[in-house]
Amino acid sequence: MSQRSDTVFVSSLGKGDSLHQQVLAAFPLCQMTEGDLIQNPLFCKLLATLSQHVDRTGLTQHLRRDLEKAERELHTQRLGWLRVESLHRVLQEIVQEHRFSKDSNADEKFFSTLERCLLLGQCVRQLDCCSDLSEHHNTVLGLSEERLMRQMPPEQEVLQMNQRLPSELLKHLKKKAVNMLSYYQPEWDSEQQKAKSLTEKNRENSTLLQRQTHAYLSELLKSMKILQCLILDLRLKAQKDLDRKKIEYFEAKCEIGLQRIRLEMLQVQLDTYTKDKIAAHKRITEKLNAELKTSEMEKQAVESKLASFEIYGKDFESLVEEYSRLRQEIATKSWALKEFAT
Template sequence: MSQRSDTVFVSSLGKGDSLHQQVLAAFPLCQMTEGDLIQNPLFCKLLATLSQHVDRTGLTQHLRRDLEKAERELHTQRLGWLRVESLHRVLQEIVQEHRFSKDSNADEKFFSTLERCLLLGQCVRQLDCCSDLSEHHNTVLGLSEERLMRQMPPEQEVLQMNQRLPSELLKHLKKKAVNMLSYYQPEWENESEGLRNVKLSKLPELLDSEQQKAKSLTEKNRENSTLLQRQTHAYLSELLKSMKILQCLILDLRLKAQKDLDRKKIEYFEAKCEIGLQRIRLEMLQVQLDTYTKDKIAAHKRITEKLNAELKTSEMEKQAVESKLASFEIYGKDFESLVEEYSRLRQEIATKSWALKEFAT
């Protein structure tokens, strides 16, 4: 039964282009193409089944729930820390602006009390960080939270500072909001106070919409980047295939062109060689014409005729001698012994004749 279902699934892959697109959309981080899924239908089936249990990032539903829960807890803790940190930084900005301002009517006691409280609060927080690392770790300079709290301003000054602090904080935040509004929309800077307050009330919504727009653009940019990466991979694959085909065509055409070129070169060298041979023959004939005149040619003809006649006479003598030798060969070995004896006797006669001639003189 499973084999039959697999066969039906595989046979439907050729038609199910939407299935391939769904698999590619379910796994955008994988470097796959539609051709890869068509060539591997069982792998495509595995991915289609797996996409029902994992998300686009590859996490299972259980891990996704745990991750979302941890992210919510982290977001809550981060939000609380950001509130405290933002308030602390705003208060530091208030103190710094007062320190560098030239306002002589400012309440020095309020700002000095605020600065002192901020500094001690920062020291206490630093001590808390050290105590979290190790319970037996010695604190900086041997300080403790109780010892630091003794350095706090008088309670009456702290109470007066706390009563005035919200108004100062609101004033400073309003100033920062106006500066932000002027930076974000410079044309609103010259508006009236009431209209500016109305637009300030709408600034958070405007900033949220801009932030959502930026997030959507970021997500769209990420999707476009994934799509571009996939298209680039497909483009490079097609480009490599085209380059291979082009290389084969170039090699084939080059071989054909080389064959024709070699044939033409052979024909050229053959014609050149024939021209060279004709020149050599021409030079030889020219040398012969320059060397042999008509008189010399006539003399050479007479010499040639005389030599031919002597050659014929010599050949006739040769034939006569060969016939005599053939007649002598009839007698066989006995005749050879007689010839040797005859040669010996002639040599003795010649020797004795010479001796008699010598004695006679």
């Protein structure tokens, strides 16, 4: 019975060549041929069933996911290590180039701080390699990370070094890239020299342009100052002439006003004092003068009487009243005479 079923399965496999091809494609690492599968139909069936649970390398989907995760983590760790290692080596190259250079203007504090930090960092990395040792095992020379960190430069110097480090690193990498390009493409040196010459010429032209611009602006400023002085001088002269003309105008206008006032006053006087009125005023004035003289004579007579009658009592009071009346009359007539005189 079993031989009969195998025969039937073999015949079905023989008719379905695509199954054989699928099995061979699912297990490329197995050294099998299509004839082997035809001769072993049950094994072919087993491989076809396994192909649904494993990949081409023979790993299950779960193991494949774990392997891919481990590979990604390994790639990340390698990339991080490579980045740190590359940066560390570039920094060491910077320190070595400075050590053998003859640049007297270099900042010794920066390079000494950088070298010291690199050395301590390398020592800390060496200690990290021994972190899997037991707690009772002594580290190299009995050192610890805390003890090494005490040897770090002052914080201010480290801060200044970190601020300058990116520019120094960029300058070194640019120089290194130029050297590599010059090695692999020697003709680039001529282009670099040409570019350097053009850059230098451009710098000189820029400096010349700045000088010419400064000189132009200086001359322009001087010209503007001269123009301002001229404008102010001309404005003052014009203002002076204008003020003089305004003064003459207002003087003439004031004189005209005064003449008009005098004319009005004369007109009022002419309208007020006609020839008949003036003759009457003269007669009145003569009469008032005569009366004034008579009153003054009477005053003198009364005063003489007052002097002689001071010893009298009530009778003297009547004389005083008379005297007061006469003085009031004299004052009234003097006022009237004065008004007519004007």
